[in-house]
Amino acid sequence: MDLLKYTLKRFAYMAVTLWLIITVTFFLMHMLPGSPLRNEEKLPPQLKEQILREYGLKDPLHVQYFRYLGGLLKGDLGTSLTFDGRKVTDMVLEGFPASAQLGLQAILFGSIIGIILGVIAGLKRGSWIDNMATVIAILGVSVPGFVVAAVLSYVVGLKLGWFPVALWGTWEHTVLPTLALSGLVIAQISRYIRTEMVEVMEQDYIKTAKAKGLASNAIIFKHALRNALIPAVTILGPMTVNIMTGSMTVELIFAIPGMGKLFVETITNNDYTMILGVTIFYSAFLLLAIFIVDILYGLIDPRIRITQGGKE
Amino acid sequence: MSTVLEVRNLQVSFKTHGGEVQAVRGVSFDLKEGETIAIVGESGCGKSVTSQTIMRLLPSPPSVIKGGEILFDGKDLTKVSEKEMEKIRGTQIAMIFQDPMTSLNPTMTVGSQIMEGIIKHQKMNKADAKKKAIEMLRLVGIPSPEKRFNQYPHQFSGGMRQRAMIAIALACAPKVLIADEPTTALDVTIQAQIIDLMKDLQKKIKTSIILITHDLGVVADIAERVVVMYAGKVVESGKLEEIFYNPKHPYTWGLLASMPRLDQTSDQELLPIPGTPPDLFKPPKGCPFAARCKHAMKICLEEMPDTTEVSSTHQVACWLTHPMAPKVEPPAAAVGGE
Numbered sequence: 001m002d003l004l005k006y007t008l009k010r011f012a013y014m015a016v017t018l019w020l021i022i023t024v025t026f027f028l029m030h031m032l033p034g035s036p037l038r039n040e041e042k043l044p045p046q047l048k049e050q051i052l053r054e055y056g057l058k059d060p061l062h063v064q065y066f067r068y069l070g071g072l073l074k075g076d077l078g079t080s081l082t083f084d085g086r087k088v089t090d091m092v093l094e095g096f097p098a099s100a101q102l103g104l105q106a107i108l109f110g111s112i113i114g115i116i117l118g119v120i121a122g123l124k125r126g127s128w129i130d131n132m133a134t135v136i137a138i139l140g141v142s143v144p145g146f147v148v149a150a151v152l153s154y155v156v157g158l159k160l161g162w163f164p165v166a167l168w169g170t171w172e173h174t175v176l177p178t179l180a181l182s183g184l185v186i187a188q189i190s191r192y193i194r195t196e197m198v199e200v201m202e203q204d205y206i207k208t209a210k211a212k213g214l215a216s217n218a219i220i221f222k223h224a225l226r227n228a229l230i231p232a233v234t235i236l237g238p239m240t241v242n243i244m245t246g247s248m249t250v251e252l253i254f255a256i257p258g259m260g261k262l263f264v265e266t267i268t269n270n271d272y273t274m275i276l277g278v279t280i281f282y283s284a285f286l287l288l289a290i291f292i293v294d295i296l297y298g299l300i301d302p303r304i305r306i307t308q309g310g311k312e
Numbered sequence: 313m314s315t316v317l318e319v320r321n322l323q324v325s326f327k328t329h330g331g332e333v334q335a336v337r338g339v340s341f342d343l344k345e346g347e348t349i350a351i352v353g354e355s356g357c358g359k360s361v362t363s364q365t366i367m368r369l370l371p372s373p374p375s376v377i378k379g380g381e382i383l384f385d386g387k388d389l390t391k392v393s394e395k396e397m398e399k400i401r402g403t404q405i406a407m408i409f410q411d412p413m414t415s416l417n418p419t420m421t422v423g424s425q426i427m428e429g430i431i432k433h434q435k436m437n438k439a440d441a442k443k444k445a446i447e448m449l450r451l452v453g454i455p456s457p458e459k460r461f462n463q464y465p466h467q468f469s470g471g472m473r474q475r476a477m478i479a480i481a482l483a484c485a486p487k488v489l490i491a492d493e494p495t496t497a498l499d500v501t502i503q504a505q506i507i508d509l510m511k512d513l514q515k516k517i518k519t520s521i522i523l524i525t526h527d528l529g530v531v532a533d534i535a536e537r538v539v540v541m542y543a544g545k546v547v548e549s550g551k552l553e554e555i556f557y558n559p560k561h562p563y564t565w566g567l568l569a570s571m572p573r574l575d576q577t578s579d580q581e582l583l584p585i586p587g588t589p590p591d592l593f594k595p596p597k598g599c600p601f602a603a604r605c606k607h608a609m610k611i612c613l614e615e616m617p618d619t620t621e622v623s624s625t626h627q628v629a630c631w632l633t634h635p636m637a638p639k640v641e642p643p644a645a646a647v648g649g650e
């Protein structure tokens with residue numbers, strides 16, 4: 001019950017935030033100087049008029065705004081001005097699956113490895129695993145994803161030939177880019193978990209659990225890990241942002257037809273409806289990620305969902 | 313009355329970067345069936361280390377049992393394996409801690425935290441364990457236990473949490489309950505309730521209690537015997553009346569004068585013992601209290617006094633009991649009289 005209330009509340013926050021972002025972006029884009037049309041100096045005035053009317057850009061701003069909102073509700077992100085009137089939604093949906101799959105795989109794989117590494121490092125401080133985890137964490141944070149990507153594609157892909165070096169299609173194609181992207185996740189998660197694990201194991205409730213006669217596995221998995229996970233979950237949201245932006249370069253290196261390609265095209269073309277549409281899609285996606293993280297957070301930590309899910 | 317637990321010459325140290333902290337340096341006492349003993353002494357004298365060593369809760373490293381025995385149920389607990397110890401913890405010997413705010417896991421319902429031990433030790437299925445846990449909540453005086461069962465620790469008040477801790481500790485009807493300052497963190501009114509609850513449950517469950525406390529009022533209320541510790545050693549032990557009305561050790565005198573007690577009139581001043589306990593990295597070779605003792609003699613600095621019997625139930629380790637020592641009377645503030 002608490003969880004349902006909490007979820008609804010979080011959902012409402014997400015919806016309002018998204019609406020604010022849409023509105024602000026929409027009006028900002030319209031306040032920018034210049035015409036949305038490219039090469040407009042070269043266009044004959046009648047043609048220009050015709051195009052502007054065709055895209056509804058001659059209507060009063062509030063009419064355009066509500067029309068745009070109506071379109072969004074139906075999943076229409078607008079029409080591109082550069083790609084022969086293609087729908088922004090279609091273009092986004094073309095690139096999104098590959099990027100999403102890559103990001104999700106990287107986060108899942110990175111989290112699992114990061115948790116395992118962090119738990120062992122925290123429990124066995126000063127052991128070789130702990131030292132290894134420290135090295136991985138430093139490398140993972142300081143070496144950019146595209147360097148890892150380049151090294152992986154050269155060593156594992158070219159020299160060893162274990163996995164394809166580029167392109168998209170089969171499961172094997174995802175291995176190297178996933179590894180390249182998960183470096184940062186492993187680094188961040190393992191650090192968080194290690195620090196927390198050390199702290200949690202010294203808490204009184206761990207002593208209580210031990211005094212109950214529980215075996216150390218039960219203590220670690222039932223009592224310690226769950227508490228140690230709480231702060232790590234909070235960084236999952238910002239990390240999703242990192243992964244998605246990091247994936248742009250990685251996608252380019254591995255020639256993956258994802259959002260990265262779309263972004264580059266959008267920005268170089270200065271395509272006004274594309275920028276608007278992609279921004280909104282991206283924001284919606286990130287808000288969704290944060291929403292999911294919030295729910296996870298509430299699931300793990302009852303104090304959150306009960307105190308924030310309405311009255312006690 | 314038979315003896316349930318016997319601690320003999322227990323020595324526990326911590327290996328730290330700065331050297332070896334000799335936290336417990338030869339502690340002996342016993343606990344009889346159904347009895348309550350109190351361990352008293354200043355902060356840092358080794359009460360918690362002693363009690364946690366009985367349950368083998370201290371991680372090693374840094375803690376090391378340097379010597380001695382803990383005899384329980386025909387076994388020496390300083391020697392049993394971790395697996396065997398798991399079967400003793402919670403079922404035979406249980407423990408509650410000082411701070412009920414931090415002793416419960418914030419991410420698990422109170423009910424499931426009570427059930428855990430029951431499921432593990434009594435091999436019950438979930439439904440039966442739940443029944444038993446609710447029964448325990450009721451037993452420790454928590455209203456509407458069915459509802460409370462599903463709540464989390466942060467929805468409980470401090471007193472309620474300590475009740476829940478007692479429910480966890482007593483769920484498997486242990487032979488020995490160790491309570492390490494169970495009321496220190498609570499309001500005064502709640503303190504009395506928790507002590508009453510412990511007394512009440514002790515009769516029902518027939519458990520023996522080791523109570524660690526700073527509060528001599530609580531000691532007078534619940535304990536039958538008292539063990540006085542100083543700097544990792546037992547300096548005096550005896551029946552409640554013996555310690556309260558016929559204390560023999562100057563440290564006990566100081567303690568009695570420095571702590572509030574039931575028979576004390578409110579205008580009587582509390583006199584803290586001047587000075588600080590010795591450094592446990594390098595404990596003195598003589599009596600550890602010598603540096604703070606008004607009656608210290610030459611021998612006190614050189615040799616640790618043996619434990620002598622005042623009566624068959626009352627022991628003290630002080631050179632003043634030596635036949636050749638001068639006669640010293642305890643100060644009035646210590647023995648309560650004028």
Ligand SMILES: Nc1ncnc2c1ncn2[C@@H]1O[C@H](COP(=O)(O)OP(=O)(O)OP(=O)(O)O)[C@@H](O)[C@H]1O
Nearest residue numbers: 326328333335354355356357358359360361362592
């Ligand atoms: N993990 C540890 N490492 C080093 N020294 C320790 C450790 N735990 C306890 N000690 C030392 O052991 C001694 C006894 O500590 P203990 O906790 O048993 O005192 P206590 O009598 O319970 O005091 P309090 O009344 O404050 O709870 C102290 O001097 C303390 O500094």
Ligand code: SF4
Nearest residue numbers: 599602605612630631
């Ligand atoms: S042995 Fe000596 S120093 Fe120690 S308490 Fe007795 S009189 Fe004081």
Ligand SMILES: [Mg+2]
Nearest residue numbers: 359360361492
């Ligand atoms: Mg203590």
